Amino acid sequence: MGDSVTSVVQTRLGLTSTVNHYLQALKEKELGNAAYKKKDFKAALEHYEAAAKLDPTEMTFLSNMGAVYFEQKLYEKCVETCQKAVEVGRESRADYKLIGKVFTRIANAYKNMKDYKNAKIFYEKALSEHRTPETRELLSEVEKIIKEEERKSYISPEKAEEERNLGNKCFQEGKYADAVKHYSEAILRNPEDAKIYSNRAAAYTKLAAFEYALKDCDVCLRLDPKFIKGYLRKGKVLQGLQQHSKALDAYQKALDIDSTCQEALDGYRQCMIEMNSDPEEVRKRAMADPEIQNILKDPAMRLILEQIQNDPKALSDHLQNPDIAAKFQKLLESGLIAVR
Known part of the structure; x- marks a missing residue:
C-alpha cells in the first residue's frame, strides 16, 4: 500500500508498530485468499491464522478461517470460529452485512451436519442483519425439511x-x-x-x-x-353428486376386481336406471317407496328440508343427528334430492 494509505491507518491506530501489524495482517489475508482460490486450504488457514494474530480486532480474518473449515468439512470448527468472528465484529461495530454473511455460513454448517433446527435459527439471525433472496431461499428449504421430519416422526x-x-x-x-x-x-x-x-x-x-x-x-x-x-x-x-356415468365407471372397476360383488352390481344397476330415466320417472319411483313416503310425511324432516333449501350450511348441523343423517342419505340415494 502507498504512503497515503499508511498515513491514514497510522493516524487511526496511533502507533507505528500497530500500523505495521495491520499492514502485515492484510498481506497475510491476501496470501490466504490466493491459496484459498487454489484450494490449498492448509496454506490458506495458516495465512488467515497469522492475520488474526497480527490484528485480533478484525472479524474478516476469523470469518475466512471459518470458510476454510467449511470447505474442509470441519463444520463444528467452522461454527466455533464463525461465532468468535461475530463476537469480534460486534465489539468493533462491523458492517451488519458481514455479520449476516457469517451467520449464513454458520447456518450452512449446521445444515450440512443435518442439525436443521439450529440452521433455521442462524438463517433467521442472518436475515435480521441483512435480508438477501439467497438466504430467504435457504431458510425456506430448511423449514420444509424440518416440517417433513416432524411429519415422519409423528x-x-x-x-x-x-x-x-x-x-x-x-x-x-x-x-x-x-x-x-x-x-x-x-x-x-x-x-x-x-x-x-x-x-x-x-x-x-x-x-x-x-x-x-x-x-x-x-x-x-x-x-x-x-x-x-x-x-x-x-x-x-x-x-x-348425481354424476351417474362416473359412478357407473367406479362400480365397473369394482366388478373388474370381483365380478360377484353384490354392492357393486346393485350400484351399477341403479346407475343404469338413473341414466336412462327422466326426472319425473325418478320422482315417481322414489315416491312409490314406503320408506321415502314416511320420511316426507315427517313434519320435522319437511321443516329441515325447507331450512336446508334456504340455508345449505345448516345441513352439516342437522347431520350430526344419526336419525336425520340416515333419512337424508335415503333421500339422496332415491334421487329425489342432490347436493351440489
Whole structure:
C-alpha cells in the first residue's frame, strides 16, 4: 500500500508498530485468499491464522478461517470460529452485512451436519442483519425439511390403528363428525394406509360432504388400486353428486376386481336406471317407496328440508343427528334430492 494509505491507518491506530501489524495482517489475508482460490486450504488457514494474530480486532480474518473449515468439512470448527468472528465484529461495530454473511455460513454448517433446527435459527439471525433472496431461499428449504421430519416422526401405525378404531366406534354410533376427527388423526399417524381414507370418505358421505369424500376415495385408490371398497365408496359419492356415468365407471372397476360383488352390481344397476330415466320417472319411483313416503310425511324432516333449501350450511348441523343423517342419505340415494 502507498504512503497515503499508511498515513491514514497510522493516524487511526496511533502507533507505528500497530500500523505495521495491520499492514502485515492484510498481506497475510491476501496470501490466504490466493491459496484459498487454489484450494490449498492448509496454506490458506495458516495465512488467515497469522492475520488474526497480527490484528485480533478484525472479524474478516476469523470469518475466512471459518470458510476454510467449511470447505474442509470441519463444520463444528467452522461454527466455533464463525461465532468468535461475530463476537469480534460486534465489539468493533462491523458492517451488519458481514455479520449476516457469517451467520449464513454458520447456518450452512449446521445444515450440512443435518442439525436443521439450529440452521433455521442462524438463517433467521442472518436475515435480521441483512435480508438477501439467497438466504430467504435457504431458510425456506430448511423449514420444509424440518416440517417433513416432524411429519415422519409423528407417524405411528399402532396409534393410527387406535384412532381408526375410535373412528369406527363413532361411525357406528352415528357420530360422523367425531369419526372424521379420529380418521383424520389416524391419517396423520399413517398417511400410506388406504383403508383409513376409505373410512373417512364413508364418514364424509354420511355428512353429505361429497367433495371431501371424493378426494379421499381418489387418495385411497392411488395408494391401493385393488382396494374394492375404495371403488364402492367412490360410486356412492358420485351417485350423491348425481354424476351417474362416473359412478357407473367406479362400480365397473369394482366388478373388474370381483365380478360377484353384490354392492357393486346393485350400484351399477341403479346407475343404469338413473341414466336412462327422466326426472319425473325418478320422482315417481322414489315416491312409490314406503320408506321415502314416511320420511316426507315427517313434519320435522319437511321443516329441515325447507331450512336446508334456504340455508345449505345448516345441513352439516342437522347431520350430526344419526336419525336425520340416515333419512337424508335415503333421500339422496332415491334421487329425489342432490347436493351440489
